[in-house]
Amino acid sequence: MNVTLFVTCLVDLFHVNVGKATVELLERLGCTIHFPEAQTCCGQPAYNSGYVKEAKEAMKHMIRTFEHAEYIVTPSGSCATMFKEYPHIFKGDGEWEERAKRVADKTYELTQFIVDVLQVEDVGARLKGKATYHTSCHMTRLLGVKDAPLALLQHVKDLEVVPLPNAHNCCGFGGTFSVKMGPISEQMVDEKIQCIEQVEADYLIGADCGCLMNIGGRIERKGKPIRVMHIAEVLNSR
Amino acid sequence: MAMKINTGQFHERVEKGIHNTFMRGAVAGAQERLRTRRLEAAAELGNWEQWRALGEEIRQHTLENLDYYLMQLSENVKKRGGHVFFAQTAEEANEYICRVVESKQAKKIVKSKSMVTEEIHMNAALEKLGCEVIETDLGEYILQVDDHDPPSHIVAPALHKNKEQIRDVFKEKLAYTKTEKPEELALHARHMLRHEYMTADVGITGCNFAVAETGSITLVTNEGNADLVTALPKTQITVMGMERIVPTFEEMEVLVSLLTRSAVGQKLTSYITVLTGPRDEGEVDGPEEFHLVIVDNGRSDILGTEFQPVLQCIRCAACVNVCPIYRHIGGHSYGSIYSGPIGAVLSPLLGGYDDYKELPYASTLCAACTEACPVKIPLHELLLKHRQTIVEREGKAPISEKLAMKAFGLGAASSMLYKLGSKIAPTAVNPFTVNDRISKGPGPLKAWTDIREFPAPEKERFRDWFKQRGEE
16 A cells, blocks of 8 residues: 655654654555655644744645645644645635645544554554553544544553543643743643653653653653653554 | 723733632632533433534524524514613613613612623623612622622633632621531522512623524523512613524524533523513513613624634533633633633634734644534634734734744745755754753743753654665
């Protein structure tokens, strides 16, 4: 199966290991990975700040880059949601709405792709310890991917997955929110970390590098012994 | 603008909220209780998503035909012997209400809970006339007795107070001598209020839903206070926002079901009161005179715009009860009587961006509000529309942000610029990097690193790794 990887700007620049894990995992599951070098960012930072014109430039570039793919897969619930939003954003813009729809229709978040398209729940991963899973907001509420990551994690050998209390509350990332509303963001991420500590998890697993940068960055600052992992890294552990 | 509460800058109000440990505990507890109850009440119906879709359809249909239904309502109220006044502004509404009160030479007014009378600051206008205005909803009563402390939640106005604080307020202001037991506190308020109902000249209520077909108004309460406010005084004035209307009883029933389940997780509240006009011949209670004041106050400016869906709101506060921002800053931080996500959308529309420009940014766009809304208002999308308006039409965004976004637009739309920028990024932040971490970031990174570590950009980007791997 031909998979065109949209790796996301955060992974490309800051979390290269997540990208590597995604490639290795999908290859092991029989996929051929393509990586269009022209890819940049989905446009969310500008779009979510109200800069629609600037965002649309980025979005058109991404549509041109990905429209000929067979499957577009990305290790981010939030960036996948953004691709899915493209037709809505270009509504009424004839040609671009059509092209945006073509891209949106074949876009999948990584775990969604593995479970729904490849129809695999046991990827043969192994990781020892106790983990809890952070349900990121865009992936859960807007993309509607709730069960796939948990189904995959349940099959990871030696891994005990416990529910995260108050999982429905946002971690306080929110893109530019994390810097514009720093003091509020701090309260939110601290409450999230308290919940993780409450279940005494060794690992915090998530499917969005934005949330993980926020939670992980705060965990590090506070010197807590919790390891933050992207689900691609977990599923690629053997 | 009348709906404004609390002075001071947004960030100062937030600081105050964040440091109010008691309030935060109360809000977090209430959020968890109300969220669970709402989910249970929704599950009990079985087909909640269909109910939501129906609720949305009813609200959208009514707003599309608002002029028609308002005319119908007005005619039917008049047919039943009531008076109707359309107020374009808060001032017009208050003037009319004051005129009615003066004509009755009224001194004492009892009120049941109403957001729109808060919005137009009606109490202050009546007090200026020398009238005594008494809130009869227990939460509102507590706040009024406590030197007019503003409400912090649209359904539970005194959510930010605990029973010990209420006991102290009652002791100081109402010669209360008993304990902080809620039953004893409520009983005391009940005794005090009972006397007020009996001696009031005018009763004033809000309106949950006006029924156009019959000219009726519907009030949803748990305390029964609205029944006494409407049954005992000789004159009744009902004040409603112009969008709070349904075509017939059939739609009212659907919306009341959505409202009570979403607000407090109840199938029905203790009292759902429907009133049609003044007392008829042969009836034993009800007012001799009935006035309906329909308030615009900026609402018709929202009609027909991309913000119209906000007028679908039925004031259940389900969005407030799931909002992770409200959870930590509380209602007073919003600076408006409308707090939480609905307040962040509505306040800038009714009160302007000068006072409320920060509110659309007080959201992570987590969409918990949109998911909870029983009439499917796309709240997080409307917050985005506000941001877009602030940037594009109001020109109120900071210059530094504009430049950064301009650069983003250029960089993300050109693979060449992106590649170049990402290549030099590790070198650019090198002076700030220790052990692959940035702990004290420059410029926009500072706000991030005030709280958290920031990862230094990796020397080998993913794209470099992938390319090299292909070449091997």
